[in-house]
Structure formats: structure tokens, C-alpha cells
Amino acid sequence: MSYVPLTTSDLLLAATLLVINAAISWGFQLKLEKSIAIAVVRMVVQLALIGIVLKFVFVQSSPIWTAMLGLIMVFAAGIEVVTRQAHPVRGWHAFGLQTATLFFIGMAVTGLGVGIIIGPDPWYAPRYVLPILGMVLGNTLTGMCLVLDTTTETTSRDQAAIEARLALGANRFKAMSNVLHVAMRTGMIPILNAMATTGIVALPGMMTGQILAGVDPVEAAKYQVLIMFLIAGATALGVVCAGIGAVVLLTDDRHRLRLDRIRKNS
Amino acid sequence: MNFQVAAGECLAIEGPSGSGKTRLLRAIADLDPAKGLIFLDGAERNEMPAWDWRHQVRYCAAEPSWWTDTAQAAFAEAKKPDARRVQRLLNVLGLEGELITRPLSVVSTGERQRLALVRALIDDPKVLLLDEPTAALDPQATALVEEVIKYQILSGHSVLLASHNRAQIERLSHARLLLPKRTGASATVEHPI
Numbered sequence: 001m002s003y004v005p006l007t008t009s010d011l012l013l014a015a016t017l018l019v020i021n022a023a024i025s026w027g028f029q030l031k032l033e034k035s036i037a038i039a040v041v042r043m044v045v046q047l048a049l050i051g052i053v054l055k056f057v058f059v060q061s062s063p064i065w066t067a068m069l070g071l072i073m074v075f076a077a078g079i080e081v082v083t084r085q086a087h088p089v090r091g092w093h094a095f096g097l098q099t100a101t102l103f104f105i106g107m108a109v110t111g112l113g114v115g116i117i118i119g120p121d122p123w124y125a126p127r128y129v130l131p132i133l134g135m136v137l138g139n140t141l142t143g144m145c146l147v148l149d150t151t152t153e154t155t156s157r158d159q160a161a162i163e164a165r166l167a168l169g170a171n172r173f174k175a176m177s178n179v180l181h182v183a184m185r186t187g188m189i190p191i192l193n194a195m196a197t198t199g200i201v202a203l204p205g206m207m208t209g210q211i212l213a214g215v216d217p218v219e220a221a222k223y224q225v226l227i228m229f230l231i232a233g234a235t236a237l238g239v240v241c242a243g244i245g246a247v248v249l250l251t252d253d254r255h256r257l258r259l260d261r262i263r264k265n266s
Numbered sequence: 267m268n269f270q271v272a273a274g275e276c277l278a279i280e281g282p283s284g285s286g287k288t289r290l291l292r293a294i295a296d297l298d299p300a301k302g303l304i305f306l307d308g309a310e311r312n313e314m315p316a317w318d319w320r321h322q323v324r325y326c327a328a329e330p331s332w333w334t335d336t337a338q339a340a341f342a343e344a345k346k347p348d349a350r351r352v353q354r355l356l357n358v359l360g361l362e363g364e365l366i367t368r369p370l371s372v373v374s375t376g377e378r379q380r381l382a383l384v385r386a387l388i389d390d391p392k393v394l395l396l397d398e399p400t401a402a403l404d405p406q407a408t409a410l411v412e413e414v415i416k417y418q419i420l421s422g423h424s425v426l427l428a429s430h431n432r433a434q435i436e437r438l439s440h441a442r443l444l445l446p447k448r449t450g451a452s453a454t455v456e457h458p459i
Binding site: 158162163164165166168252254255 | 299312315317321324325326327329330332343344345382385386
């Protein structure tokens with residue numbers, strides 16, 4: 001089994017579809033021309049680079065290169081958590097906490113998935129480790145962002161109610177329990193929806209990729225189920241950590257609400 | 267600024283709007299970061315966990331907020347929920363007993379302010395920090411709330427009272443703390459009324 005390789009002219013042909021995006025932006029005066037151009041260039045450059053980098057790392061197949069690329073991915077995911085939030089908490093402290101969370105969840109879940117369940121030879125095979133780590137990190141950070149955004153927003157809105165509970169002698173977790181409840185539910189819902197609708201509305205990207213590459217669809221489905229379990233577990237961990245982390249970041253050691261730590265819109 | 271309030275004493279905090287009455291009370295409750303030392307019976311606030319401090323030094327906001335649908339649900343979260351004490355407090359504050367089961371969204375502003383006072387008093391804090399406790403109340407309800415405050419003072423509790431109501435201050439307080447309009451100038455304590 002094999003697949004049909006794409007040529008540059010194939011890609012250029014597909015790129016003409018972007019004319020539609022440009023036409024809509026121009027026709028409706030959305031003023032998105034610049035954003036479209038930046039996004040397209042970024043996408044092409046980033047994917048080309050990661051293709052080259054992955055090829056290099058796969059050829060090396062060394063644990064050190066795999067770990068280095070994995071660390072870079074964790075770091076990028078940590079930055080993404082901060083930049084994606086509408087009102088992130090200021091400071092390196094928040095960034096460090098979030099990146100560390102992503103690091104441990106990525107290690108634990110990818111380790112379980114690749115090291116124990118799939119068990120490739122060698123165990124650090126970058127062809128398995130890196131894509132799975134990427135999917136775990138991507139979904140975990142989405143869940144974490146939702147929790148953090150919901151927490152900061154709800155906390156700002158319910159400040160008076162939270163402080164009323166603090167004033168009555170509640171600790172910070174009890175005072176913010178309503179907020180945490182809402183935020184953690186919000187963080188869990190996308191992965192639950194994804195599990196419920198996957199395969200009906202759309203085929204997941206990884207499964208599509210495996211099928212295009214010539215893998216038996218049933219085998220591809222099995223891999224997809226494994227991935228869904230891994231990212232569901234990782235997301236749940238991320239949601240809990242982000243929830244606890246958000247409470248800690250938005251309060252201080254004297255259990256005072258510290259909304260001054262939230263970065264306002266510039 | 268340096269002052270003390272004895273057990274069974276009420277210190278009124280006066281000053282124009284914006285002079286920091288609320289900020290002072292919030293700082294004493296340790297709800298806002300503040301420099302300086304605050305002692306309760308010889309123990310500095312940082313010697314005990316924040317929740318212990320606030321359990322004894324209780325701040326009551328001018329506009330009370332709720333996090334539950336009914337007052338009853340909030341009362342049940344007190345360290346030692348005491349239904350009989352709640353009913354007694356409701357009674358002396360002129361509130362019906364079944365008010366606490368009604369959705370707070372349909373309870374009037376004045377009733378909610380008095381319910382918040384009940385909430386603050388359930389577990390009998392040593393110090394009450396009252397921020398405009400009768401702002402939303404009619405004269406009748408104001409008189410009832412003042413009776414409860416007076417009872418707290420007479421039974422050996424300390425009260426700090428921020429109020430715009432000069433007559434109320436004269437009825438309740440033993441001393442007054444005048445906050446100047448400009449921050450940075452020192453406050454003066456006037457004894458006694």
C-alpha cells in the first residue's frame with residue numbers, strides 16, 4: 001500500500017482557493033487581507049519547517065533529539081496558553097506554572113500511550129512520541145485556556161460574592177467553588193463533544209492521515225480511539241490543574257482576591 | 267494611624283466619601299493587602315490563617331452579595347449552622363422566618379441587607395466591621411438593626427462602624443475616628459461622645 005505524493009504544482013493549484021478568502025474580505029470590506037496573508041505565510045513556513053525538522057529527527061532517531069523537540073513543543077504550548085487568553089494573569093509565575101503543568105501531563109500521558117500501550121521499538125521512536133505528544137498538548141492547552149478564561153471572567157464578575165464568602169471565613173477554594181465548578185465544566189465539554197461526534201460529522205485528522213497513507217481503516221480507527229482516550233485523560237488533568245492554578249494565581253497567601261493580577265486589555 | 271477598640275466598645279469611622287472608610291475596614295478584615303499591624307486579643311493577624319482571622323473579624327459590605335439562590339443555603343455554610351439562632355436574629359430584625367427560603371432575587375434590598383447581617387452574626391464573630399449597615403433601610407428597620415448592634419456591643423463584642431449618619435454614630439459609638447479627605451494626612455481619634 002502506498003500513497004500519491006503531492007507536487008509543488010498540486011499545492012499551487014490548491015492555493016488558488018485562497019482567492020475566495022481574499023474576495024470575501026475585499027467584497028465585504030472585512031479588512032482581513034493582511035491577516036489572511038500573514039496566516040497563510042505562517043502556515044506554509046511553519047509546516048515546511050516542521051516537516052524538515054521531523055524528517056531530521058526521525059532519521060536521527062535519538063532519545064536526545066526527541067526530548068529536545070518535545071521540550072520545544074511544551075514551551076510553545078505554554079506560550080500559547082498565555083497568548084490565547086483574553087485576560088491572562090501577569091507574570092512569569094503564571095507562565096511557569098502553566099508550562100510545568102503541560103510538561104508533566106505531556107510526559108505522563110504520552111509516556112503511558114507510547115511507552116506502555118503502543119510500545120514501539122525503540123520506545124522513544126520519534127515517529128510515535130512526537131505526534132502523540134503534539135495532540136495531547138494541543139487538546140490539554142485548549143481545555144486549560146477555557147478554564148483559565150472562564151475563571152478570570154467569572155471571578156471579575158462575581159468578585160463581590162467571592163469576597164463575601166472570604167469575609168465569612170471561607171478559604172480561597174471554598175470561596176471560589178462556584179467559579180471553579182463553572183470553569184471546569186466549560187473546560188471538559190469540548191473533549192466530551194469531540195468524543196460524542198467523532199466519526200459522524202468528520203473524520204479526525206489523524207485517522208484521515210493514516211487512511212490516506214494506506215492504513216487499514218479499522219486499524220486507523222483503533223489508533224484514533226486510543227488517541228481520544230489519551231487526550232480525554234490529559235484534558236481532564238489539565239482542567240483540574242488549571243482550575244486549582246487559577247484559584248492560586250488569583251488569590252494570595254492570605255486568601256485575598258487579587259484581581260489586580262489580571263492583565264487588562266491594552 | 268493607631269487606634270484600639272476594646273471589647274464592648276464601638277468605634278465610628280467618619281470621613282467624606284472617598285476618604286477610605288471602606289478601604290480601612292477591608293484592610294482590617296485582611297481582604298486587601300495592607301501594611302501595618304493589627305492585633306486581636308494580642309494576636310497579630312498574620313499569626314493565624316486568614317480564614318481564622320476573618321472568622322473572628324467580620325467585614326459586612328455596604329452592598330451585600332450572595333452566592334446562593336436562597337439565604338438558607340448560605341446560612342447552612344456557616345461553621346456552626348444554628349437554625350434557632352437564625353430564627354431569633356430574623357425575629358429581632360423584623361424579618362419573617364420563611365424569608366430565608368425565598369429566592370434572593372425576589373427579596374428586597376433592605377431585606378437582603380438585614381439577611382446579610384444575620385449571615386455575619388450566625389457564628390458570633392468577636393469583631394464586627396460594619397460598612398454603612400443601614401444604608402438601604404427605612405427608619406423602622408434602621409432602629410431594629412441598631413438594636414442588634416447595641417446588643418452586640420453590650421454583650422462584649424467590638425464594633426467598627428463606618429457611617430454617614432451622624433445621629434446613628436452618636437447613638438451607637440463610644441469614640442470616633444475621623445479620616446481626612448486627603449490620603450497621607452493622619453487620622454484623629456476623638457474620645458468620647
